[in-house]
Amino acid sequence: GDSVTQMEGPVTLSEEAFLTINCTYTATGYPSLFWYVQYPGEGLQLLLKATKADDKGSNKGFEATYRKETTSFHLEKGSVQVSDSAVYFCALSDTYSTLTFGKGTMLLVSP
Amino acid sequence: GAGVSQSPSNKVTEKGKDVELRCDPISGHTALYWYRQSLGQGLEFLIYFQGNSAPDKSGLPSDRFSAERTGGSVSTLTIQRTQQEDSAVYLCASSSSGQGRETQYFGPGTRLLVL
Numbered sequence: 660g661d662s663v664t665q666m667e668g669p670v671t672l673s674e675e676a677f678l679t680i681n682c683t684y685t686a687t688g689y690p691s692l693f694w695y696v697q698y699p700g701e702g703l704q705l706l707l708k709a710t711k712a713d714d715k716g717s718n719k720g721f722e723a724t725y726r727k728e729t730t731s732f733h734l735e736k737g738s739v740q741v742s743d744s745a746v747y748f749c750a751l752s753d754t755y756s757t758l759t760f761g762k763g764t765m766l767l768v769s770p
Numbered sequence: 771g772a773g774v775s776q777s778p779s780n781k782v783t784e785k786g787k788d789v790e791l792r793c794d795p796i797s798g799h800t801a802l803y804w805y806r807q808s809l810g811q812g813l814e815f816l817i818y819f820q821g822n823s824a825p826d827k828s829g830l831p832s833d834r835f836s837a838e839r840t841g842g843s844v845s846t847l848t849i850q851r852t853q854q855e856d857s858a859v860y861l862c863a864s865s866s867s868g869q870g871r872e873t874q875y876f877g878p879g880t881r882l883l884v885l
Contacts, residue, residue: 690871691870691871691872691873693873695876702774702861702877702879703861703863703876704876705873705874705875708873710871748813752870752871752872752874753870753871754870754871756818756820756865756868756870756871756872757815757818757826757829758803758805758813758863758874759815760812761812762812763813
């Protein structure tokens with residue numbers, strides 16, 4: 660079945676540091692890939708998505724590229740802010756429409 | 771409405787009691803999903819409604835869990851005879867058509883604590 664693996668956290672960075680959160684997936688078909696973010700005490704918000712190979716999703720300075728050859732969708736940001744502190748979830752949706760999530764990666768950014 | 775809404779935002783109950791959690795999806799969205807977020811299990815799919823089709827209940831953890839969707843809009847997730855392991859955040863999401871690979875939009879969740 661489908662699965663998503665993402666790096667365990669917490670990831671602790673100083674403000675303005677470069678961020679990478681790794682995500683790899685296993686799917687039988689050609690899934691869409693998503694990054695969702697959960698700020699403290701809130702629900703999940705869509706951060707970005709990509710629907711086919713080599714697509715790059717981007718939002719709020721975050722980027723991720725759909726790499727079919729490595730089955731990866733790593734999240735990156737060039738300069739993190741304290742306000743980016745949250746839990747980040749990688750997810751996929753295949754022909755079967757429910758989402759399969761990774762376990763989440765907590766990001767802590769200090770001033 | 772502008773987004774997915776859920777109520778209550780928090781619920782504390784005693785073991786053995788029944789609880790009902792409500793979800794109001796984005797207007798016009800035909801697909802509705804329930805997920806559970808718990809410390810040990812991460813985010814798990816529970817149940818999926820698509821239009822007038824029979825719901826996909828394959829993620830429900832036991833027969834104590836049930837859900838209905840009235841009039842193709844509001845949904846209620848019911849947990850009977852609650853157990854402590856049911857303590858979790860219950861998230862509802864909706865999407866426009868329920869087709870695969872589609873973006874799902876989430877509500878703020880209901881935090882359930884079973885004492």
